Amino acid sequence: MGRSFVPPDLPLERLGELAGLVRPPVDRDRAGRGHSASRPMTQGRSLIGRLLPAIVATGNGEIRTETPLTGLIMEDGRVAGVEAGGLRMRASRGVLLATGGFEASASLRAERGVPGGAHWTMAPDGANTGDAIEAAVRVGASTGLLDQAWFCPGLLTPDGRPAFTLGFRGGLIVDGSGRRFANESLPYDRMGRRMAGALAPFHLIWDTRFDGLPAISVPPLRPDEQLASGAWVQAATLDELADRLGLPADALAVTVERFNGFAGKGADEDFHRGEDPYDRYFSGGRSCVVAVDRPPYFAAAVVLSDLGTKGGLRTDPDGRVLDGSDRPIPGLYAAGNTSASFTGPVYPGPGVPIGSAMAFAYRAVQHIST
Numbered sequence: 001m002g003r004s005f006v007p008p009d010l011p012l013e014r015l016g017e018l019a020g021l022v023r024p025p026v027d028r029d030r031a032g033r034g035h036s037a038s039r040p041m042t043q044g045r046s047l048i049g050r051l052l053p054a055i056v057a058t059g060n061g062e063i064r065t066e067t068p069l070t071g072l073i074m075e076d077g078r079v080a081g082v083e084a085g086g087l088r089m090r091a092s093r094g095v096l097l098a099t100g101g102f103e104a105s106a107s108l109r110a111e112r113g114v115p116g117g118a119h120w121t122m123a124p125d126g127a128n129t130g131d132a133i134e135a136a137v138r139v140g141a142s143t144g145l146l147d148q149a150w151f152c153p154g155l156l157t158p159d160g161r162p163a164f165t166l167g168f169r170g171g172l173i174v175d176g177s178g179r180r181f182a183n184e185s186l187p188y189d190r191m192g193r194r195m196a197g198a199l200a201p202f203h204l205i206w207d208t209r210f211d212g213l214p215a216i217s218v219p220p221l222r223p224d225e226q227l228a229s230g231a232w233v234q235a236a237t238l239d240e241l242a243d244r245l246g247l248p249a250d251a252l253a254v255t256v257e258r259f260n261g262f263a264g265k266g267a268d269e270d271f272h273r274g275e276d277p278y279d280r281y282f283s284g285g286r287s288c289v290v291a292v293d294r295p296p297y298f299a300a301a302v303v304l305s306d307l308g309t310k311g312g313l314r315t316d317p318d319g320r321v322l323d324g325s326d327r328p329i330p331g332l333y334a335a336g337n338t339s340a341s342f343t344g345p346v347y348p349g350p351g352v353p354i355g356s357a358m359a360f361a362y363r364a365v366q367h368i369s370t
Contacts, residue, residue: 004350009040010049018052021063023124027219030125030161044354069099069131072139072332079139079331094331094368096319098361101309101337102130103149112146112311115196116304120154122164122218123308132338133312140323141332144340145311150353151192154305155204155217158229162305163217164188167282170214170290171206172259173302175199178242178251180259183271185279185288189347195304202302203245205256207294214290216282226300233299241297256292263291308353310341319364333364 012019012035022045024035035041041049055061067085072095074080081090102108106118108130137143153173154162166188173184175198182194184204195202206214212223226232235241238256242249262268266287273279274289282288313321313334320328321339336357343352 006043007046007050009042010046011040012037015041015049015052018056019049021052021065022049025219026122026164030159030219047354069097069135072135074139077330079329082135091331094333094364096333096335096361096364096368097132097136097313097321097338098334098336098357099132099338100128101149101312102133103128103306103309105129109309114147114149114306114309114311116149116151116192116306119160120162120303120305121308122152122154122162122305128308128337130309132334136313136321136329136332136334139329139332141321141329142314142324142326143312144314145344146309146340148311148341148345149306149309150189150347151196151304151306152188153191153195153202154303155213155221156231156301156303157221158225158231162303163219163221164305164307165215165217165302167216168204168214169283169286169288170210170292171204172256172292173202173204174247174252174255176201176247178247178249179255180270183268183273183279185273185276185282187278187347192304192306193345195302200304203247203299204302205241205252205292205297205299207292207297209290209292209294213300231300234296235299236296238297241299245299259289260291260293263287263289308337310337310343310353312338312340315339315360317363318367319360320367333368335361335364 019035022041023029024033028034055063069082069084071083072079073083073088079095081088082095103121103123104118104127109118153165155165157163168184172180175181177199181198182191213221227234233241233244235244238253239249242252268274268289274287279288280286315321315334316328319333319335321332321334323329337353342356
């Protein structure tokens with residue numbers, strides 16, 4: 001897969017009861033179902049799944065669920081443990097906080113200016129509310145990048161939650177004025193950032209050149225279900241589509257006509273879609289600027305979603321949490337989305353959130369154990 005590395009599939013029977021601690025695929029997770037007994041864990045689930053038996057096999061770790069963190073124990077200026085689930089758990093060497101970000105907290109998102117909404121995040125329901133970050137701040141930790149997230153476009157589904165979407169191989173996206181505002185085939189974080197600075201609402205427009213959605217969605221979406229629920233709209237003409245979406249009909253018509261002209265020329269003069277090899281990757285190397293001129297027309301609401309926030313506790317290269325004077329707080333470490341990402345406002349590529357979490361957690365434990 002080019003520069004991406006993924007672990008081999010992990011059969012469920014290798015985990016036994018531990019399998020229930022790994023989040024199942026998004027579609028099954030949202031439906032309240034666990035893992036499919038006939039399918040192994042793949043990709044990130046396989047990676048996380050392998051960590052669990054490794055912890056158990058050492059005999060040195062204990063896994064506790066339903067044990068929310070409420071505070072840190074400070075003794076003589078050092079973090080000496082945690083308060084969680086009504087318990088006080090002491091740490092002889094250090095505490096590593098790796099509990100995700102605060103994407104599920106509507107109040108913290110609003111307070112810190114994170115675009116999008118808690119109801120549009122792809123994170124698990126009710127999880128990642130920033131408890132560890134807040135606990136560390138109370139003992140003097142400094143923070144950074146609090147207005148940032150791993151952004152992505154999301155297609156609204158019948159239950160009001162988004163489906164992560166990428167790889168647009170056709171169609172065009174318009175803002176609330178009925179006009180394009182970006183190269184739709186940008187990498188998902190960059191497209192999300194364009195959405196954050198544009199005029200909502202947003203809609204993906206396409207036609208019958210494609211048998212279903214001209215993009216990838218996670219979870220997969222069935223056109224018949226989306227249309228029956230009203231999440232997707234179908235219309236015989238662009239004027240009718242504009243009316244149903246509440247968009248200016250003249251502006252939408254001009255936008256589509258101009259886009260179709262670019263498709264005929266093979267060049268997007270406005271946003272250069274298709275010029276970067278990434279743009280054409282999901283269309284098999286073919287042009288992704290495809291005319292929208294074969295009715296009926298379809299539209300899907302697009303919202304600014306995210307894969308989690310990326311702002312949090314400031315750390316040094318060993319994962320040590322820093323105070324307001326850039327001094328490490330003794331005994332306190334952070335990794336993953338609990339820390340402010342070393343990538344800043346950039347998303348270098350898929351796997352960076354979990355990859356950097358692994359790398360800095362490893363460095364933190366190495367420092368703790370010296």
